[in-house]
Amino acid sequence: MKFDLLIKNGHVIDPLSGYDGKGDVGIKDGKVAKLGLNLPASSADSVIDVDGFIVMPGVIDSHVHVSSPERWVGFSMMAQAGVVTAVDFGGPIESTLEGLKRFGCGMNIAGLHTVTPGVNTRTADPSFEELDEIAERALAGGALGLKIVGGHHPSTPEATARIIEVANKKGCYVAFHVGTTRTGSNIEGFFEAIELAGKNRLHIAHVNSYCRGLTKTPAQEALDAVEALKKSRHLVSESYLGTINGTSAHCVDGLPSSHVTRNCLKMRGFEPTEKGMGEAILKGWALIQVLRGGKIELVTGQEGYDIWKSADTKTGVSFPVNDTAAMHILASAKMPDGEFVVDAISTDGGAIPRNVQLERGSALVKLGALTWPELVKKLTYNPARMFGFTHKGSVSEGFDGDVTVVDPVSGKPYLAVSRGQIIMIDGIVVGKGGFLLTTEKGLKKAEELGIPAEAAELDKSLFYTR
Numbered sequence: 228m229k230f231d232l233l234i235k236n237g238h239v240i241d242p243l244s245g246y247d248g249k250g251d252v253g254i255k256d257g258k259v260a261k262l263g264l265n266l267p268a269s270s271a272d273s274v275i276d277v278d279g280f281i282v283m284p285g286v287i288d289s290h291v292h293v294s295s296p297e298r299w300v301g302f303s304m305m306a307q308a309g310v311v312t313a314v315d316f317g318g319p320i321e322s323t324l325e326g327l328k329r330f331g332c333g334m335n336i337a338g339l340h341t342v343t344p345g346v347n348t349r350t351a352d353p354s355f356e357e358l359d360e361i362a363e364r365a366l367a368g369g370a371l372g373l374k375i376v377g378g379h380h381p382s383t384p385e386a387t388a389r390i391i392e393v394a395n396k397k398g399c400y401v402a403f404h405v406g407t408t409r410t411g412s413n414i415e416g417f418f419e420a421i422e423l424a425g426k427n428r429l430h431i432a433h434v435n436s437y438c439r440g441l442t443k444t445p446a447q448e449a450l451d452a453v454e455a456l457k458k459s460r461h462l463v464s465e466s467y468l469g470t471i472n473g474t475s476a477h478c479v480d481g482l483p484s485s486h487v488t489r490n491c492l493k494m495r496g497f498e499p500t501e502k503g504m505g506e507a508i509l510k511g512w513a514l515i516q517v518l519r520g521g522k523i524e525l526v527t528g529q530e531g532y533d534i535w536k537s538a539d540t541k542t543g544v545s546f547p548v549n550d551t552a553a554m555h556i557l558a559s560a561k562m563p564d565g566e567f568v569v570d571a572i573s574t575d576g577g578a579i580p581r582n583v584q585l586e587r588g589s590a591l592v593k594l595g596a597l598t599w600p601e602l603v604k605k606l607t608y609n610p611a612r613m614f615g616f617t618h619k620g621s622v623s624e625g626f627d628g629d630v631t632v633v634d635p636v637s638g639k640p641y642l643a644v645s646r647g648q649i650i651m652i653d654g655i656v657v658g659k660g661g662f663l664l665t666t667e668k669g670l671k672k673a674e675e676l677g678i679p680a681e682a683a684e685l686d687k688s689l690f691y692t693r
């Protein structure tokens with residue numbers, strides 16, 4: 228057989244088959260045609276020698292933000308970080324798809340559509356029927372499901388539970404950044420989310436971000452979260468390894484519109500107001516997100532303040548609020564059977580500059596908190612199963628030709644391949660266009676937009692079957 232692309236001489240780690248050693252991956256027609264030893268270089272149109280590197284299935288980032296125009300740069304930032312597939316957790320889905328089409332860098336993208344009662348619903352307490360209609364529209368628009376952003380814009384617990392219920396009835400995906408009018412984006416909101424889900428399926432987003440020390444130490448809160456998730460195995464979750472968070476600096480009537488932003492100000496003794504925000508930027512606690520040289524950078528002090536003011540406060544902002552001990556506990560905690568308690572390592576990144584899953588994940592391996600095969604599983608195979616991406620998460624024969632190659636010492640990605648096409652090599656992004664992972668209901672929209680697409684198999688996903 229003649230391969231289109233042969234990735235040779237790397238150390239291949241494949242969670243599905245358990246392959247963990249020297250090997251070659253041959254790709255043909257966008258699929259893995261062969262995983263094995265000493266595949267002859269003459270058998271391929273194009274050969275890349277990756278001796279000394281680790282070769283894994285294409286990294287799947289299970290939680291990113293690339294939906295709004297100012298965040299479309301996130302596609303290229305992800306490709307640079309070795310990501311091949313990602314799920315946008317923001318929306319609106321129309322904007323995610325437009326970004327994918329124009330700036331997709333050859334990546335595979337699925338998108339959730341945000342539902343915020345009182346913000347993008349007709350009423351603050353939407354009925355089942357109204358939510359059903361929104362979900363139908365989101366799915367027809369190409370979304371994989373819904374996202375609840377209670378942490379930033381809380382709804383009542385009742386309205387929140389109704390969104391979860393509607394998504395489950397439809398068999399689509401639903402993820403929750405926890406928090407309601409009763410709790411917040413914290414460990415109490417996390418426990419409430421489990422309660423609101425009941426027997427329904429739910430993805431609890433970025434568990435680490437709720438362990439910032441509201442009621443106990445962050446590490447103790449992380450241990451409590453682990454215990455709770457062990458008892459709620461019908462839920463799926465992910466956590467990330469970045470120190471900074473990402474939220475909005477936008478202020479309305481003298482107040483930050485996001486509750487997360489208000490809490491971050493309070494954490495360091497700043498007033499949760501526009502004035503307090505200004506002081507936090509000047510003092511270096513709040514880092515303003517700025518587009519520079521094809522990526523988002525963080526700027527603080529007077530320079531950050533001036534940018535924030537001239538944008539009428541409408542910028543993104545990050546605070547260094549994530550606890551290291553908590554993130555390590557959540558990244559490595561296991562069930563008695565060896566499965567991970569938190570299913571995946573994500574970034575909550577994309578355009579938020581913290582696509583550090585390989586860099587920091589490899590540091591966890593050096594520390595002995597994870598092995599390479601375990602890290603690879605959390606970055607590829609597990610997220611593929613969570614979302615029902617049944618052709619992804621493995622470099623076994625027949626799977627999509629998605630591959631990430633990484634330097635095991637620095638954790639720096641060297642190569643990213645999406646469906647047999649190189650999208651990034653040695654830090655240079657060369658991928659174009661994009662591929663949509665949606666549901667059966669979204670295929671028509673993808674066709675209309677001219678975006679190649681396929682339906683995820685949610686009925687077979689970990690989300691619906693565990």
Ligand SMILES: [Zn+2]
Pocket residue numbers: 290291292316432575
């Ligand atoms: Zn997020």
